[in-house]
Amino acid sequence: MAGSKAGRSGLQVGQLAGMAELFPDAIGYRVMGADHLTFGEWELQSNRLARGLSAAGVGRGDRVAIWLSGVNALRWVIAYAAIHKAGGAVVPLDPRLTVPEVAGMLARAGAVALVADDERVEGALSIGTGDPEVPTTLTLVVDASIDPGTRSAAWSPDPEGAVPLCRSWVETLDDDGTGYQVAVDEEDLSDILFTSGTTGHPKGVAVRHANASAVPNSVPSWSGNLWLHASPLATFAGVSFVYTPMKLGMTSVYQPHFDPGQWLGFVETEAPLAVFLVPAMVQLLFGHPHFDQADLSSVRVCAVGSAPLAPAAIDRLQKRMPDALVSNNYGMTEAGSVYCLMPKGEAVRRPGSVGKPLPPAEVRCVDGDGREITTGEYGEVRLRIPGRQREYFGDPDATSATWVDGWLRTGDIGRLDADGYLYIGGRAKDVIIRGGSNVYATDVENVILSHPGIAEVAVIGVSHDVLGEDVAAVVVLRPGWETDAEGLRQHCLVSLAAYKVPRRWEFVDELPRNPAGKVLKQQLPARFEAT
Numbered sequence: 001m002a003g004s005k006a007g008r009s010g011l012q013v014g015q016l017a018g019m020a021e022l023f024p025d026a027i028g029y030r031v032m033g034a035d036h037l038t039f040g041e042w043e044l045q046s047n048r049l050a051r052g053l054s055a056a057g058v059g060r061g062d063r064v065a066i067w068l069s070g071v072n073a074l075r076w077v078i079a080y081a082a083i084h085k086a087g088g089a090v091v092p093l094d095p096r097l098t099v100p101e102v103a104g105m106l107a108r109a110g111a112v113a114l115v116a117d118d119e120r121v122e123g124a125l126s127i128g129t130g131d132p133e134v135p136t137t138l139t140l141v142v143d144a145s146i147d148p149g150t151r152s153a154a155w156s157p158d159p160e161g162a163v164p165l166c167r168s169w170v171e172t173l174d175d176d177g178t179g180y181q182v183a184v185d186e187e188d189l190s191d192i193l194f195t196s197g198t199t200g201h202p203k204g205v206a207v208r209h210a211n212a213s214a215v216p217n218s219v220p221s222w223s224g225n226l227w228l229h230a231s232p233l234a235t236f237a238g239v240s241f242v243y244t245p246m247k248l249g250m251t252s253v254y255q256p257h258f259d260p261g262q263w264l265g266f267v268e269t270e271a272p273l274a275v276f277l278v279p280a281m282v283q284l285l286f287g288h289p290h291f292d293q294a295d296l297s298s299v300r301v302c303a304v305g306s307a308p309l310a311p312a313a314i315d316r317l318q319k320r321m322p323d324a325l326v327s328n329n330y331g332m333t334e335a336g337s338v339y340c341l342m343p344k345g346e347a348v349r350r351p352g353s354v355g356k357p358l359p360p361a362e363v364r365c366v367d368g369d370g371r372e373i374t375t376g377e378y379g380e381v382r383l384r385i386p387g388r389q390r391e392y393f394g395d396p397d398a399t400s401a402t403w404v405d406g407w408l409r410t411g412d413i414g415r416l417d418a419d420g421y422l423y424i425g426g427r428a429k430d431v432i433i434r435g436g437s438n439v440y441a442t443d444v445e446n447v448i449l450s451h452p453g454i455a456e457v458a459v460i461g462v463s464h465d466v467l468g469e470d471v472a473a474v475v476v477l478r479p480g481w482e483t484d485a486e487g488l489r490q491h492c493l494v495s496l497a498a499y500k501v502p503r504r505w506e507f508v509d510e511l512p513r514n515p516a517g518k519v520l521k522q523q524l525p526a527r528f529e530a531t
Contacts, residue, residue, distance in 0.1 A: 011084060011181075011184065011190075011209050012084070012190070012209070012212055012213055012217065012242075012243040013046075013081050013084040013085055013181070013243070014181075014217060015217045015218075015243055015246055015247055016028075016039065016042060016043055016046070016081055016243070016246065017043055017179060017181075018217070018219070019039040019043075019246050020039040020040050020042065020043030020044075022219070022222070023039050023222050024038060024039055024040030024043075025038050025039075025040060026038060026039055026222060026224065026251070027039075027224075027251050028042050028246055028251060028252070029042065029073070029074065029077050029242075029251070029252050029253075029254070030226075030251060030252070030253045030254065031071070031073045031074060031253075031254050031256065032228075032253055032254065032255040032256070032262065032266060033262070034071070034074075035074060036074070037074050037077070037078070039246070042077070042078065042081065043081075043177075043179075044177035045078045045082075045173070045177070046078050046079075046081035046082040046085055047082075047085060047174075047176070047177045047178060047179060047180045048082075048173040048174045048175070048176065048177045049078060049079060049082035049169075049172060049173055049174075050081075050082040050083070050085035050086040050180050050181075050182075051086075051174035051176055051180055052171075052172035052173050052174045053082060053083065053086040053088065053113065053141075053172065054086050054087075054182065055174065056113065056139050056141075056167070056172065057112065057113075057139065058083070058086045058087075058088050058112060058113055058139075059086075059087060059088075059182070060087035060088075060182055060183070060184055060188065061087065061088070061089065061184075061188060061189060062086075062087070062088045062089070062112045062113070063088065063089050063090075063091050063109045063110055063111045063112060063189070063192060064079075064083045064086075064088045064089070064090060064091065064111060064112065064113040064114070064115070065090075065091040065092075065093050065102075065105070065106055065109065065111045065113070065114045065115070066079050066080065066083075066090060066091070066092050066093060066114075066115050066233075066234075067093040067095060067097075067102060067114060067115065067116045067117070067120050067124065068095065068115060068116070068117045068120075068233075069095045069117055069119060069120075069256075070095065070232065070233060070254070070256030070257065071256050072117050073233060073254045073256060075115075075117070075169070076233050077233075077242050079115050079141075080092075080239075080242055081242075084190065085180050085181050085182065086182055087181075087182030087183070087184050087188070088113075089188075089189035089190060089191055089192055090190070090191045090192075090239075091105065091106070091109045091111055091191070091192045091194075091204070092191065092193065092194075092233060092234035092235075092238070092239060093105060093194075093234055094232060094234045094235075094497065095119075095120065095232075095234070096497040096498060096499060097497050098123075098493075098494065098495055098496060098497060099123040099126055099127060100494075100495050101202075101495070101496070101497065102123065102124075102127060103127045104202070105194050105202060105204070106127065108202070108204055108393070108394065109192050109204055109393065110394075112139065113139040113140070113141065114127075114139070114140050114141070115141045115169075116140060116141070116142060117142075121140075121142055124140055124142075125140070125166075139166075139167070140166045140167070141167060141168075141169060141172050142166065142167070142168050142169065184209065185209070186208065186209045186210035187208055187209070187210060188208065188209055189206060189207070189208055189209075189393075190207045190208055190209045190212045191207040191212070191239060192204040192205065192206055192207070192393050193205045193207060193234075193235075193236055193239065193333050194234075195333045195334070195438065202443075203392045203393075203395055203398055204392060204393040204394070204395075205333045205334055205336075205390055205391075205392060205393070206390060206391050206392065206393040207336065207390065208390075210388065211336050211385070211388040211389075211390060212336075213240070213243065213244065214336075214339070214358065214361075215244050215247050215248070216247070217247060218247050218248075220246070220247060220248055220249030221249050222249045223249045223250060223273075224249075224250075224251060225249070225250045225251070225272070225273035225274070226250065226251050226253050226270060226271070226272035226273060226274075227241065227245040227248075227250045227251070227252055227253065227272065227273065227274040227275070227276070228253045228255065228263075228266065228267070228272040228274070228275045228276070229241050229252070229253070229254060229255070229275070229276040230254070230255040230256075230257075230258040230263070230276075230277075230281065231276060231278070231436075232437075233254075236331075236332075236333040237276065237305060237306065241254070241276070250273065250274070253266075253270075253272065258281050258284070260281070260284045260285045260287070260288040260291075261288055261290065263281075263285065264285070264288060264290050264291065264294040264296075267294065267295075267296055267298065267299065268294055268295045268296075271298035272298060272299065273298065273299070273300050273301065274299070274300065274301035274302075274303070275299055275301070275302050275303070276303050276304075276305065277302070277303070277304050277305075278304065278305060278306040278307060278435065278436030279304060279306070279307045279308070279309045279313070279436065279468045280434075280435035280436050280466055280467045280468055281436070282304060282309060282313055282317065283313075283465060283466045283467075283468070284466055286313070286316065287466065291320070292320070294320075296320050296321050296324075297321070297322070297323065299321045299323075299324045300323060300324050300325065301324060301325050302317055302321050302324045302325070302326045302327075303327060303329050304317075304326075304327065304328045304329065305328075305329045305330075305331065305436075306433065306436040306437075307433040307436060307468055308328065308354070308424055309328040311347075311351030311352050314326060314327075314328055314347045314348070314351075315347075315348055315351075318347065318348060324344075325342075325343070325344040326342075326344075326347055327341060327342030327346075327347055327354075327355055328342065328347065328354050328355075329341055329342070329354060329355060330354035330355065330422060330424065332383075332408075332410060334390055334402065334408055334410075335383045335390075335408050335410070336385070336388065336390050339357070339358065339361070340354050340355035340356055340357050340358070340361075340363065340422050341355045341356065341358055342354065342355035342356075343355070343356075346421070350417070350421050352423050353417070353421040353422060353423050354422050354423070354424055355421060355422065356419075356420050356421055356422070357383070357420075357422070360385055360386065361383065361384070361385050362383070362384050362385070362386075363381065363382070363383055363416065363420075363422055364381075364382050364407075364416070365377070365378070365379035365380065365381055365382070365414055365415055365416055366379050366380050366382055367379050367380075368380075370404070375415075375416055375417065375418055376415055376416075376417060376418070377415055378413055378414065378415045378425050379413070379414070379415070380409065380410065380411070380412070380413060381410045381412045381413070381414040381422070381424070382404075382407040382408060382409055382410060383407065383408045383410060384406050384407045384408060386406060389403055389406055389408075390403075390408075391403065412424055413425045432459075432460070432461035432469050432470075432471055433461070433468060433469055434461070434464075434467050434468070434469050434470055434471055434499060435466075435467040435468065435499070436468075437499055439461075439471055439499070439500045441458075441459040441460065442459075443496070443500065444459045444471065444473070444492070444496065444500055444501070444502065445457050445458070445459045445473075447491075447492050447495045447496055448473060448475065448488065448491070448492065448502075450491075450495075451483070451488060451491050452478070452481075453477055453478050453481035453482075453483050454475055454476070454477065454478065454488075455476045455477060455478045456475070456476040456510075456511055457473055457474065457475045457476070458473070458474045458511055458519050458521055458524055459471065459472070459473050459474075459502065460472050460473075460474070460521050460524050460525060461525075462504060462525050462528045463525075470503055470504060471500065471501070471502045471503060471504070472502055472503075472504040472505070472506070472524075472525075472528055473488070473502040473504070473505050473506070474505075474506045474508055474511065474524050474527065475488070475505065475506070475507055475508070476507075476508060476509065476510060476511060477507065485505035488502075488505065489501055489502070489503075489505075504528055506524075506527050506528065508527075511524075512524070
C-alpha cells in the first residue's frame with residue numbers, strides 16, 4: 001500500500017506509508033537518550049510484523065493488545081502501526097497494571113493476541129492458562145530476550161492446532177516488508193482505550209477510524225521540528241503522538257520516564273518546537289533548580305493536559321516561554337477529537353479557562369434536567385462532534401447512560417463565558433487525578449474491602465504539591481482485627497497498579513454520613529491537612 005502521496009489511505013496508518021515514500025530517511029520517532037526510527041524503517045518493520053500477525057490468525061476487526069514498557073517505545077509504535085495494517089484494533093495496556101487487571105481488560109476486549117515484553121511475559125503466560133474468560137486461542141508475541149519456546153508449555157494449547165500461541169517478535173516478522181494493508185473502512189475499530197467509570201470496572205472506549213483524530217492525513221512540508229512528550233503510551237495522549245506529529249511534518253520524541261533535569265537539558269540542546277506536559281510534570285519542573293535559568297525559547301507550543309493547572313502556573317510557564325502558545329487544554333478519551341484549545345495570550349487574560357472548542361466540536365453546560373443554562377453559570381459540561389460519537393465497547397447500557405442525543409455527559413462541572421471560553425470548576429465523578437493518571441475511588445475501595453479485616457472504607461483525593469492530588473484512604477476495621485497501612489498497601493498491590501494504591505491512610509471508628517446513610521466524603525480531606 002505504499003502510495004504516491006502521504007496520507008493516501010484514509011486510515012491514520014496510511015500517513016506512515018506516505019511519509020516513508022516521501023521522507024524515508026527522516027526520523028519519525030525518537031526515544032530520548034536511546035534509539036530512533038526513520039519513516040522507512042518504521043514502515044518496513046510494521047509491514048513485516050503486520051504480515052506475521054495475519055499469518056498468526058489476526059484478521060479484520062480482531063483486537064490485539066500491546067503490553068510493553070515505555071523503554072520499548074520503538075517496538076510499541078511498530079506494533080501499533082502493524083496491528084492497524086493487519087486490519088486489527090489496538091488495545092493499549094498500561095505496563096504498570098497487574099495481571100488480574102490485564103486479564104480483565106483482555107476478556108472485555110475479546111483480544112486474540114497480546115504483545116508483551118520481558119517484565120510482563122510471566123504474567124502474560126499466567127493469563128493464558130488462568131482466566132477462563134480470556135480466549136484460549138490468544139496468541140502471545142514475546143518481545144523479550146528469553147526464548148519463548150522454553151515457556152510455551154505453560155501456555156494453553158490451541159484446540160484446533162492452527163495457531164502458534166507463543167512466538168518471539170523475530171519469529172513473527174515476515175520476510176516481506178513491502179506495503180501491506182488489510183482492507184478496512186472508517187467504521188471499523190481502530191483502538192479500544194480503557195478508562196474507568198465509577199461502576200467499579202474499566203470500560204473500553206471504542207475508537208473507530210472515522211473518529212480517531214481531529215488532524216487529517218496530509219502531505220506535510222517536512223520541517224524535522226521536534227514534538228516532545230512523556231505521556232504513557234497506553235493513554236489517549238500517548239496514542240495521539242504516534243501519528244499526529246508526522247501529519248504536521250514533525251518528529252515525535254518520547255521520554256519514557258519523566259525526569260525534569262533531563263527534560264530541561266533536552267529542550268536547551270535539542271530545541272523542540274512543541275512540548276506536552278501534565279500538571280505533575282509542570283510542578284516537578286518548577287521545583288528543579290535549573291528551571292529559571294534554562295533556555296526554553298525554542299518552544300512555540302506548550303500544551304498542558306489531563307488535569308486543571310492553576311492560573312499562576314500557566315503564567316509562570318508563559319514567562320519562561322515568551323513566544324509560546326501556553327494552554328491548559330481540556331479533553332477526555334470518551335470525547336475523542338472534541339477538545340478545547342486556548343489561543344495564544346488568552347490564558348493570561350482569562351485565568352482558569354481551558355479554552356474554546358475547536359470546530360466542529362461543540363460544548364454546552366446544562367442543569368440537572370439537561371437544560372442548557374445561562375452563560376456564566378456552572379453546570380454539567382457536555383461535548384459533541386455531530387456524527388462522530390464514540391461508545392463503550394460491548395457495553396450498550398453504559399454507552400446510553402454516557403452519550404445522550406449525541407452529547408457526551410462528561411461528569412465535569414463548568415461554565416462558559418460570553419465569548420465561549422470554558423472554565424472547569426470541579427468534577428462530579430468520583431475520580432482522583434494523581435500526576436495526570438485517573439484513579440477511580442470505587443475501584444480502589446473494592447480492592448481494600450476484599451481484605452477480611454476491613455468493615456468500611458472511603459477513598460479520596462488529597463492535595464499534593466507535585467502530583468496535584470494523591471490517593472488517601474479512611475478505613476474502619478472489623479472488631480477484633482489489627483492491621484496497619486503497610487499491610488493494606490501490600491494487599492492492594494496484588495490487584496492494583498502501584499499508582500492507584502493509597503499512600504496515605506487514616507484509621508477511624510466510623511465514617512461520617514448524612515441522614516440517608518451516604519458517606520460525606522467532603523469532610524474527610526480535612527483529616528489529612530495537618531499530617
